[in-house]
Amino acid sequence: MWAARVLITAESRQWAMAAARSMTGFATSVIGCKCEAGIERELTAAETPDRRPGAGVLLFAMDAEGLRKRLVERIGQCVMTCPTTSCFNGLAGEQSVLVGGLLRYFGDGFQSSKKLGSRRLWRIPVMDGEFLADERFTVQPAVGGGNLLLLAGDIAACLRAARSAVRAMRRVAGVILPFPDGVVRSGSKVGSRYKSLMASTNEAYCPTLRAISHRTQLGDDVNCVLEIVVDGLDETCVRNALRAGMEAAAKPGVRQISAGNYGGTLGQYKIALHSLMEAAKA
Amino acid sequence: MSLSLSLHTAPEVPLEADCICPDRIRGLANADIERLGVHHGNRVQRLADFFRVEGSFDGELHVHGDLSRVKHIAAGMSSGLVHVHGDAGAHLGAEMSGGRVIVEGNAGDWVAPEMRGGQACIRGNAGHLVGGAFRGSPMGMTGGEIIVGGDVRNELGHGMRNGLIAVGGGSGDFTGVNMLAGTIFVLGQMGIRTGAGMKRGTVVSLKQAELLPTFSYACRYRPGFLPLYLLYLQAFGLAVAEEHIQGRFARWCGDAVELNRGEILLYAP
Numbered sequence: 337m338w339a340a341r342v343l344i345t346a347e348s349r350q351w352a353m354a355a356a357r358s359m360t361g362f363a364t365s366v367i368g369c370k371c372e373a374g375i376e377r378e379l380t381a382a383e384t385p386d387r388r389p390g391a392g393v394l395l396f397a398m399d400a401e402g403l404r405k406r407l408v409e410r411i412g413q414c415v416m417t418c419p420t421t422s423c424f425n426g427l428a429g430e431q432s433v434l435v436g437g438l439l440r441y442f443g444d445g446f447q448s449s450k451k452l453g454s455r456r457l458w459r460i461p462v463m464d465g466e467f468l469a470d471e472r473f474t475v476q477p478a479v480g481g482g483n484l485l486l487l488a489g490d491i492a493a494c495l496r497a498a499r500s501a502v503r504a505m506r507r508v509a510g511v512i513l514p515f516p517d518g519v520v521r522s523g524s525k526v527g528s529r530y531k532s533l534m535a536s537t538n539e540a541y542c543p544t545l546r547a548i549s550h551r552t553q554l555g556d557d558v559n560c561v562l563e564i565v566v567d568g569l570d571e572t573c574v575r576n577a578l579r580a581g582m583e584a585a586a587k588p589g590v591r592q593i594s595a596g597n598y599g600g601t602l603g604q605y606k607i608a609l610h611s612l613m614e615a616a617k618a
Numbered sequence: 619m620s621l622s623l624s625l626h627t628a629p630e631v632p633l634e635a636d637c638i639c640p641d642r643i644r645g646l647a648n649a650d651i652e653r654l655g656v657h658h659g660n661r662v663q664r665l666a667d668f669f670r671v672e673g674s675f676d677g678e679l680h681v682h683g684d685l686s687r688v689k690h691i692a693a694g695m696s697s698g699l700v701h702v703h704g705d706a707g708a709h710l711g712a713e714m715s716g717g718r719v720i721v722e723g724n725a726g727d728w729v730a731p732e733m734r735g736g737q738a739c740i741r742g743n744a745g746h747l748v749g750g751a752f753r754g755s756p757m758g759m760t761g762g763e764i765i766v767g768g769d770v771r772n773e774l775g776h777g778m779r780n781g782l783i784a785v786g787g788g789s790g791d792f793t794g795v796n797m798l799a800g801t802i803f804v805l806g807q808m809g810i811r812t813g814a815g816m817k818r819g820t821v822v823s824l825k826q827a828e829l830l831p832t833f834s835y836a837c838r839y840r841p842g843f844l845p846l847y848l849l850y851l852q853a854f855g856l857a858v859a860e861e862h863i864q865g866r867f868a869r870w871c872g873d874a875v876e877l878n879r880g881e882i883l884l885y886a887p
Contacts, residue, residue: 384843387863422842448818448879450801450843451780451852457843468842 337366337396337481337603338369338403339569340433341426342471343379343389344415355418356391359410363395364515365522365565367535371397372480372567373514380478385424386468392426394512396567400475404433407473412439416460416467423467427474429567436469455590482566484581485523485541486593487558490534493589494560495519497615501564504584523563525596532614540594556589571605579612621651621675622862625683627668630705637777638665640717643675651675685787686726692719695736708745711738714762724768733759733781740853743768746790749783757798759783761773765854772809775802778819782847786856794821795881805856816873817881822847822861824885833872838886840866846854861887 342359346352356375363373372395373376379390394593397403414440425432436458440447443460447601449458449471454615456471484501488494502518505511513519538549541561554561563582568574599604623638623756634657636642638659638675643651652666665671666690669681678699686705693712702717704708708726711719715734718743718790727745730738744766750773751758758777769787776792778800788806804823811830822844845863851856868886871878 385849386842387849388845450820450847452782452843454845459841459843465837465839466842594885 337372337398337478337567338475339394339396339427339478339567340403340407340472340475341376341425341569342393342395342411342415343384343390343426344393344612345379345384345386345388345422346418346426347388349378349389351418351420352388352390355421356393356433358414359395360512360514361414362436362522363410364520365524366396366398366480369399370402370406371395371410372512372513372565373406373410374567376510376512377506380536386422388422391613394510394569396478396480396504396514400431400433403475403566403574403585404435405437407433408438410525411435411469413443416442416462416469419464421467423469425470425473425565427476429474429476431476432472434472434475437471439467439469441524476569478567479569479574479603480570481603482568482578482605483523483583484564484566484578484609485596486585486590486594487541487554487594488562488590489557490589490598491560494562496608497585497587498562500587501581501585504571505564505565505577508568508573508580510569512576513564514567515563515565516566520563520565521561523561526564538602546554553594557589562604565576574605575612578607578609579583579616580611582613582615619673620678620704621648622672623665623669623681624672625668625681625688626670627686628684629658629668629687631659631687633668633688634690635665635668635688636693636712638688638700639693639695640675640677640679640690640700641694641696642681644698645676647650648672648674648800666826669812682798686724688817692717694722695719704744706740710740711736714738719825723764727771728760729766730762730764733762733764735762736761737765740764740766740768741789742766744770747773747776749774749778749781750783751796752840758778759800765851765856767856769806774804775800775821778802782855784851784854788825794819794880794882797821803851805851805858813880813882814845814875815876817877818879820868820881820883822883827882829882830873833870833875833882834874835882836869836871838866838868840864841869841883844883 360373376392384390440458460467523538525538598612654665669762689707692700695714696716700718702721705723713728716736723804725744729748749759760779767786772790791809797819867883871884
């Protein structure tokens, strides 16, 4: 996976968050949405380049070119359209993709640029003034698809654990949880019996299929499984988030906490949960 | 230890010393540096006839004394640091493409004319044509930064094509004259005829200004890029207040006798 960090600022926290929510909508999984995105955290005025309230958004895609396309689409349709916003690159690094440098054409010849040091910013005239965006956004290799599977005796206990884990994981810098409120119930395995599908239901963790699936991983006392997917800027971020999530999710009613890398078909990284907890104890 | 040049004999007429530049000194022994030629009136003399050379060059060059009559310091510079601990004469950093020049005192006319890159930082005042184009030349500075803590005189950024000029004090007449692009900040009062003949580019001032009739009022708004620049200048120690960073500016478009794509932004709280 490749990642970019987008800093959105606006006149008020409300508009910055409106743009950030819009930009991170329909971005739960690269399988169906071409990218995964989430709000990393709100930013105070002191933390943003133009001293206005803002939000940090992380966007993940399978490669740098895919990430460029998604950045142009989502900043163009969700941030530029939102009143008073500006949009800045939030990562440092060698590799970057053209974003503001493409969005500028919306200015229909009335756009202009400003260069401060090595950074070029595009000013695009819009009806409330100007939309400002960095010409280029840094992209970097990242780690996607870290996951926790919470196996519980009932839905109430599973939801309690999941919400607690999400709260803890969101405190970790450099990660997002792309699914609705951080939690996914339709966990998937790689591949399907149907050729057109890249992914299909993870029957090993579906309680309704325990009796008929030879791949079931559920004990008799498990009646609900929820998954938390985490994408991070690097492996350390993901490890920290998984550890925080496990510690928070260990609540009454939770029978087991697991994870899957699907025999390596999900990606190159394999993070053993036990090793995370042992490292924490050490 | 860096190389130090100390003026021991004040020149009777302006001294042209473009050899006071890291690019000219790099790799030379001190004895060779002392033999570098300088133009004193119509005579070529040795650098050592005016300056005492001490230390060894490590990329930094420190120049001491009243150099207000020493011209072309750091001209053509591409890297390194020249630190003038006093005043500097005209044509400081002319056509420089990189590196950094710092002047603790005042600088003469023609600071960094046709500069292409790097940074010139004047703590005091500077003269006419800062960052300007040489007479007859179509284009002034094309990159880099010039930051003046005090006042400057006429034709600031004449023919400027790119880069940043920031003035902590006021400027004379014809600020940004014939400007092609780039950004000029004048935190103090500008003289008359600002932006005359400008095609593109931005002139920003925190004071009101009398503008030419060929500039048209557009609106009062908060340009998104300004806080980034103002914060940058604040970090340099220029007097930028919080209300300026969050403030609104009146946008004037011009010059209508040219492309009309230039802008003058005047602080309008």
